[in-house]
Amino acid sequence: MRRRMLPLLLVALTCTTLVPATIHSQAAPKQATPIQAGHPAAAAALAPELVSVKANLEQYQDPIIALRDGYLSTVGCIDFPKGAKDGPITYPPGAMGVHFLNMANVGPTLDPAKPQVLIYEPVNGKLKLAAAEWFMPEQVAGGKAPAIFGQTLYGPMDGHQPIMPKELRHYDLHVWLWKTNPKGVFTSTNAAVKCPPSDPYTFREGTDGHMHH
Numbered sequence: 001m002r003r004r005m006l007p008l009l010l011v012a013l014t015c016t017t018l019v020p021a022t023i024h025s026q027a028a029p030k031q032a033t034p035i036q037a038g039h040p041a042a043a044a045a046l047a048p049e050l051v052s053v054k055a056n057l058e059q060y061q062d063p064i065i066a067l068r069d070g071y072l073s074t075v076g077c078i079d080f081p082k083g084a085k086d087g088p089i090t091y092p093p094g095a096m097g098v099h100f101l102n103m104a105n106v107g108p109t110l111d112p113a114k115p116q117v118l119i120y121e122p123v124n125g126k127l128k129l130a131a132a133e134w135f136m137p138e139q140v141a142g143g144k145a146p147a148i149f150g151q152t153l154y155g156p157m158d159g160h161q162p163i164m165p166k167e168l169r170h171y172d173l174h175v176w177l178w179k180t181n182p183k184g185v186f187t188s189t190n191a192a193v194k195c196p197p198s199d200p201y202t203f204r205e206g207t208d209g210h211m212h213h
Contacts, residue, residue: 078203
């Protein structure tokens with residue numbers, strides 16, 4: 001079933017990028033020149049802007065509300081037990097969790113109020129909101145890495161199989177608003193997040209230290 005869904009996801013993403021975006025960026029306070037996500041400066045406690053973003057997204061503590069608002073589960077819990085390296089991008093050991101993608105929020109503009117992805121951690125049979133992710137396909141980025149919250153998004157990178165097609169090259173930024181990340185708010189993986197090791201939908205990536213797309 002998962003293999004049959006991947007081409008549909010790719011078609012949906014392609015169609016989305018051909019339609020003029022309807023997303024409007026909220027005015028944000030002036031920031032210093034964006035830094036690459038994962039920089040040590042990103043390890044500070046939540047900035048006031050992020051506190052406000054977190055408050056605006058609190059309703060999504062309930063994943064059913066996320067589903068009603070167009071966030072669809074990619075099913076798999078993504079885990080990097082040994083970390084990994086994907087070109088210039090380094091993933092420290094840790095997990096990401098279960099991604100819920102909202103295609104209506106995908107476009108050439110990033111809005112603090114409309115993350116493209118919500119990330120949940122499976123805990124005792126329930127999904128607990130852990131992070132939000134801002135995501136942009138390379139083909140709509142206009143040849144320039146996008147930025148938000150004073151951070152330049154990671155990428156471009158290939159799509160992360162099996163939850164998305166390899167052909168979906170993109171930029172992304174994980175922001176750990178609810179689950180404290182010992183490596184920093186903007187680090188992609190979080191050692192405090194756990195994927196159920198025996199669950200058939202836990203995908204262990206980078207077991208040899210490298211990503212395999």
